[in-house]
Amino acid sequence: MSDLRYAFLVTRGHGSADAAIAAHDGGTVLLDMKERRVIRRYGTGDVTAEYVRMRRAFTAHVGAPAFTVGGAGEFVVEELILGEHLLDLPLATRVSALRRLISEYARLTAHAGVEGAGMRDLLTHVFDRLIQNRGLRDRWDAAHLGDLATRMTWVPSAYEATAKNLMVSRGQRPVPIDLGDLQMQPFFAYPVGVLISAGGDVLDAFRRGVFDAEFEELWAAAGQTWSGGDAAREGVLVARAAFAATRDHDAGVPGGIDELFGARLTTIQPWLNDTRTGGFV
Ligand SMILES: Nc1ncnc2c1ncn2[C@@H]1O[C@H](COP(=O)(O)OP(=O)(O)O)[C@@H](O)[C@H]1O
Numbered sequence: 001m002s003d004l005r006y007a008f009l010v011t012r013g014h015g016s017a018d019a020a021i022a023a024h025d026g027g028t029v030l031l032d033m034k035e036r037r038v039i040r041r042y043g044t045g046d047v048t049a050e051y052v053r054m055r056r057a058f059t060a061h062v063g064a065p066a067f068t069v070g071g072a073g074e075f076v077v078e079e080l081i082l083g084e085h086l087l088d089l090p091l092a093t094r095v096s097a098l099r100r101l102i103s104e105y106a107r108l109t110a111h112a113g114v115e116g117a118g119m120r121d122l123l124t125h126v127f128d129r130l131i132q133n134r135g136l137r138d139r140w141d142a143a144h145l146g147d148l149a150t151r152m153t154w155v156p157s158a159y160e161a162t163a164k165n166l167m168v169s170r171g172q173r174p175v176p177i178d179l180g181d182l183q184m185q186p187f188f189a190y191p192v193g194v195l196i197s198a199g200g201d202v203l204d205a206f207r208r209g210v211f212d213a214e215f216e217e218l219w220a221a222a223g224q225t226w227s228g229g230d231a232a233r234e235g236v237l238v239a240r241a242a243f244a245a246t247r248d249h250d251a252g253v254p255g256g257i258d259e260l261f262g263a264r265l266t267t268i269q270p271w272l273n274d275t276r277t278g279g280f281v
Pocket residue numbers: 021022023024025026029038065078079080081082164165177178179
């Protein structure tokens with residue numbers, strides 16, 4: 001139900017759009033099948049120079065749609081991706097698309113990464129409240145974060161890392177879409193967020209080490225070592241949950257840090273992940 005939205009078929013008049021979609025972010029998406037392009041006006045407002053800088057860096061390494069800025073920065077014209085949404089594909093295809101996405105993220109991290117705060121710094125202002133909750137504290141203490149605790153490389157990433165915004169083109173290329181809210185995030189936040197929302201079967205595969213080779217590449221690009229094993233894998237899932245909860249808390253999302261963190265942790269509980277959620281992460 002959360003995916004209900006307005007879509008209009010446009011009969012050809014003066015313009016060339018075939019369908020118009022009211023986007024979740026308050027913007028609009030015009031699909032122009034003939035010219036194979038999408039005209040995307042973002043609900044976040046006009047396109048800034050900083051946005052263009054981040055999106056260029058992102059698109060240079062990750063297979064996102066090629067784009068140009070239109071009008072006086074009011075909209076983006078991007079490549080129309082012919083393919084499928086990640087969640088509509090079988091497990092093997094989802095896994096190979098995600099492996100490729102993580103490798104591309106390693107290149108983004110190596111070339112466009114900026115050294116920044118580690119998890120501990122990020123959490124200082126909420127930590128007291130967090131550790132009052134025994135369950136959350138135990139979960140946090142058990143997570144093996146390695147160097148993420150003290151330093152992380154930050155890269156341009158989409159705010160909402162959800163499998164719904166990952167398409168797979170007919171050439172099997174993973175294509176992140178819905179990039180109106182790009183911002184700097186820790187290097188693992190986007191790929192791990194997409195992985196968490198890509199289905200319980202994908203999360204199981206991650207826990208079995210199916211993605212370890214790509215995680216090694218990604219960690220090396222950030223100047224760190226992926227140790228593999230259960231503790232490291234669980235650690236990065238918990239770190240992703242903590243990062244997202246803190247970010248939402250700082251952005252004014254109601255509920256308190258403990259509630260937000262608790263909700264994020266439930267998305268990585270194995271027993272809740274036997275159905276595809278595609279939910280927000
Ligand atoms: N570049 C694109 N190529 C193909 N389809 C697209 C593209 N951009 C958007 N779409 C389609 O339009 C839908 C809504 O666009 P999106 O940018 O994800 O907006 P929302 O904010 O509503 O999630 C997508 O789920 C996808 O089906």
